[in-house]
Structures are given as structure tokens and as C-alpha cells.
Amino acid sequence: MFWNVTKTLLIGLESTFRIFALTLVFSLPLGLLLGIGSASRWKFLRRIIMVLVWVIRGTPLMLQLIIIFYGPGMWLGHNIWGGNEAGRITATVVAFSINYACYFSVIFRGGIEGVPVGQREAGQVLGMTKSQIFFKVTLLQMIKRVIPPMSNEIITLVKDTSLARIIAAQELTFAGYSFLKSAGLTWPLFYTGVFYLLFVGILTLLFNYIEKKLDYFR
């Protein structure tokens, strides 16, 4: 029974990991763009991003997930996600990517604004182009500033994947819960905690490593 449960949970973990990884792939660049936009001189752009971030951070992720998954079927008359598992995962990734991009954008903006103006000016005076200044001067200093708050958000994301259960995506918590429904077993649900702990443990080690790597400058 134990191996049976473990096997099922591992399949759930695969979906959890897929949601996690794909969300990062999309939300990190999107968050960076929104962060750059919200630090821009263009007031109109800043306003739009401000409203978007307010709405996304101001409503529950679970509600956003429900709207993204059921909304098209209710209002457009057909379910664009399809009824299968892949469709549910896709909808989850879309909802999560938008949500996390908004949180990341605030962190990135802090990182951009945290680099002293003098760094950019020193680059300008040396005849560097805007993109040279960004990639050769500002970016690494920004990454260094952004890593600690980023690790917080990314660890939260691991556990937020369990929200996908609400649209019946078969991730880790869904898999654990299924034994409660089918066989009245509670321990598989508690057992999922071990998987989350290991997942987060590995991430923590990874972030410690990156922080140490960037420790050579201040």
C-alpha cells in the first residue's frame, strides 16, 4: 500500500513540478518587463501596470484560477482549455504566471530602483549604450538585490500549486486527497507534506548557493 501511494503521489508531484517550472518560465520574464515598465518615465504605462498589480494582488489566486478556467466556458460559450488534464494544467499555468508576474514585478522594480543612479551615470560617461549599461553594469547588481525576496516568492509558489486542485488538476495535494475520498485514508494526505518539504529544501539549498556565489561583491 505504501509503495502504491508513493507511486501515485510521485505522479502528482510531476504535475506539481510542471506547474511550478512553467509558471517560472513565463512569470519571470513577464515580471521583469512589468518591473521595467513600472520604473519607466512613461506615466501612462506606470498607471496601467499599477492597476493590474493592484487587481491581481488584491484578489485571491484561487478566484483568479476559477475565473481563468471556467470564465471562457461561461462567457464565450466554449471551454478553450479542453476538458483533459493537459488543459487544466495549461489554465493553471496561465493564471499562476499572471499572478506571479505581478508579485515579481514589484520585486524587480525594487531591484532596479535600488541600484544607485551613479552606476548608470558612470556607464553613460564612459560612452556605454543603454543596453550595455543594463547588461554589463546594472543587471547583476539588480539580481543580487532581488534574490532574497525572490526566494520567498518562489518557495510560496511551490505550495500554491496545491490550489490547482480546485479545478481538478491532478497535482500532489489532489493525489493525496484522492485516497481520503476513495479509501478513507488520511495518512497519504499528510505524507504529501514530505514531498513539499523536500522540494522546498532543495530550492533553499539552491538559493543559498546563488547568494554565496554573488557574495564576492557588495
Add this chain to the structure above:
Amino acid sequence: MAILEVNHIEKHFGSTKVLKDVSFSLDEGNALAIIGSSGSGKTTLLRCLNFLETPSSGEIRVRDEVLFDAARSAAENERNLRTKRLHFGLVFQAFHLFPQYTALENVMLAEQLLAKERPDFKADRKQILEEIRAHGEQLLDKMGLANRADHYPHQLSGGQQQRVAIARALALSPDILCFDEPTSALDPELTGEVLRVIRSLAEQKTTMIIVTHEMAFARDVADQVIFMDNGYIVEQGDPRQVIEHPREERTRQFLAR
């Protein structure tokens, strides 16, 4: 012949006038010291020369080429802005070294980036990079920092950081090297080592503009002194005359403090 001519520069921030009808010229190989109290417009003037601020009116010429003319369109003033910038080097009060690079990397970075745009870079990559490294090492050596080349900025004292910053500014061989209060962020013990470096640059006939509060240094090193107050040039001329026998009452008040 004048290498730099500044004609009737004005700069307003909103309704505040920071520079008022500033005109002067500087001969090649000469050092110009700009003195005056805080808020008199000295730093803004340097920032205008380095295109970190755009003057509201006036004209800047280097070697008779008009780099900036407020009468022209913004687009024309910004054309080839990078090339125009390279006529000037700037050493900041707060150094602004790039923290993620070593002293040597700080000095080499701009030159490496420019080299990448050369058509022959791909073919002669190795040789070009070696030349840049040799040049960077030579500049650090000149600053007395040969043994600090592989140190990161945070491992260096303020005086050493400022000398790296001077080497970095010299790397692209600017026509005119500007210093914005280069010793104001240093404690008195470290001031001397930076002033010594600037003095030796003056002896090698580097064209320089030095904004400074070190009166004795300005008197000894500069060929020409400008005293600024409230956005105006109040008095300019020979350092001994301006600093020791000022004509203007305002200059006398400032120097008496």
C-alpha cells in the same frame, strides 16, 4: 589654442536658475580649478559638459567642433551622443566604481565594449584584448595600484577606489578630464594620495577641470581658476591673482572663511 569653449551656458530646473550665462575657455594641457560654495552650480556645470544634464541655452565646443548648441534641435544635439561624450571623462565625488568588477576590469570595461564594435575585432580578438589589458595595467600602475588590480572595490580604501576611478576615466583618453570634488568623500589622510595623482596628471599636461574645495591645491596646481557663486562666474583668471588677491568682494568673503 582653446581646446574647450563654453559660451553663455544657462541651466534651469523648473523655475530655478542654476547656471547663469557661464562662459569660459580652456587651453590644451591646462588645468582649470572651479571653486565656490555648495549650490553655486559647479557640479551642474560639469554635468552639462558630460551630457548628464542638458543646458537650457548656450553652446559647447571642443577643438572648434560644436558638441552642443541649445539653438539646434534636440535630435541634432543627441546625434552621436556617445562619441561626443568621449571628449570628456568624469571622476565622481562618490567614485561610482562598478562593484561586481575588479579594479582592472573596471578600467578595461569601456574600452572592451568599444573594441567589440570595431570591424577587425573578430579577426584580432585576442590581440586587441591583450592590448586593452596591458593598457589597463599600465594605467593602474600609473596610479600606484599595480598590486591592487585584482581587488574588488569593496576591498579597497576610499583613496584607492578614487584612483581606480581616475584610471577608468583615463582609459578612453578623453580630451578633457573632469573631477567633481574628487576628495570630498575622503578623510583627510586619504585626500593626499588622490591629490598627488591629480598633481602628477597636471605635470604631464593633462587637460583638466577640477571642481574642488582644496584652495591650496587649486592655487598650486591650476593654470586658471574660476570662482562661482549663485550660478554666475564671479571671477576668473590666474590662480594666484584670484585666490590671493581677489578683485571681487564676493570672492574675498568666500576665501576669508
